[in-house]
Amino acid sequence: MPLPRATTLAHRILADQIPEGSCVVDATVGNGHDTEFLATLVGDSGRVHGFDVQLAALQSAKERLRAAGLDHRVRWHHGGHESLADQVDDPLRAVMFNLGYLPGGDHALITTAATTLRACSSASVLLVEGGVLSIVLYRGHPGGAEEAQAVETWILGLDAAHWSVARYSPLGRRREAPSLLLASKEPRLA
């Protein structure tokens, strides 16, 4: 069996981090794969906020969630995730990013470092203690390596006393395969 992809590993790890009733964000809805995963975890008492700039992506993701009977758990936001702080003020248990372009979509429409970092920064504020930020990074497309580097630099700049950070990355021949960055906001002692 092959080693898990970054996207698969993100699901494995987040499944333990998101109890029913949580409020979470899918910052890059795309095909809705992560949205569906999150909607399953949060249950009927929870909420997923889903962001995408591409209306066609949102519509097909909505269709996917409707087919799974989960669309009532999702609030859809047609717009970039950099508007996260304006659109959401619930305390968040998890925020997921799957960067790059939409598979099967317009490859010229990519996430970029400036808006990604603005969204990450908002996410870091909105996350509850014990909450987790999960970011899948792609280096293979033009601009991907720069965005990945910017996100890594940003994440290493988080207050080390209150965040723990880890990375899962393919090495060698597969070093351009997606990697996963995780940051967990640690509870502050009273």
Place this chain on the structure above:
Amino acid sequence: MPLPRATTLAHRILADQIPEGSCVVDATVGNGHDTEFLATLVGDSGRVHGFDVQLAALQSAKERLRAAGLDHRVRWHHGGHESLADQVDDPLRAVMFNLGYLPGGDHALITTAATTLRACSSASVLLVEGGVLSIVLYRGHPGGAEEAQAVETWILGLDAAHWSVARYSPLGRRREAPSLLLASKEPRLA
């Protein structure tokens, strides 16, 4: 919930990789934690080979496995894992290493790069196609960083056409926490 430790993540990933009936190796038995995990997975039709240089560790691990009703699935080898190729000639589905010293044991007794690399090299030959090598590395003790670097260099030297490799590592403040290296032997096309 904190991010998973390297040892926890190794178990999560290997649980999908080791079907019942497999033959596997715990190259560093220590307290028997990995041995018990492996013995549970392989079932009564499988086999775990467990290596340790410390007789006291082997004895307490045996006791642990006996208490769990799993000791009949384990063949114990009192000796260094560098003798792997002499002791085992079964095709292996997985080989686990948890390097460094035995917690609660003699901290002067550590694994070292030379013998670790000899064992890794034997493991890479004995693994079946689809088999996986899992190595938890510690940088915090004297000699740890050098051993970790030697193992990483070795693993990146595996034939890229037939191996995929990944690393899970804590970053920032926790960068001396254990990291996990994984190498999966890919099936050769006919």
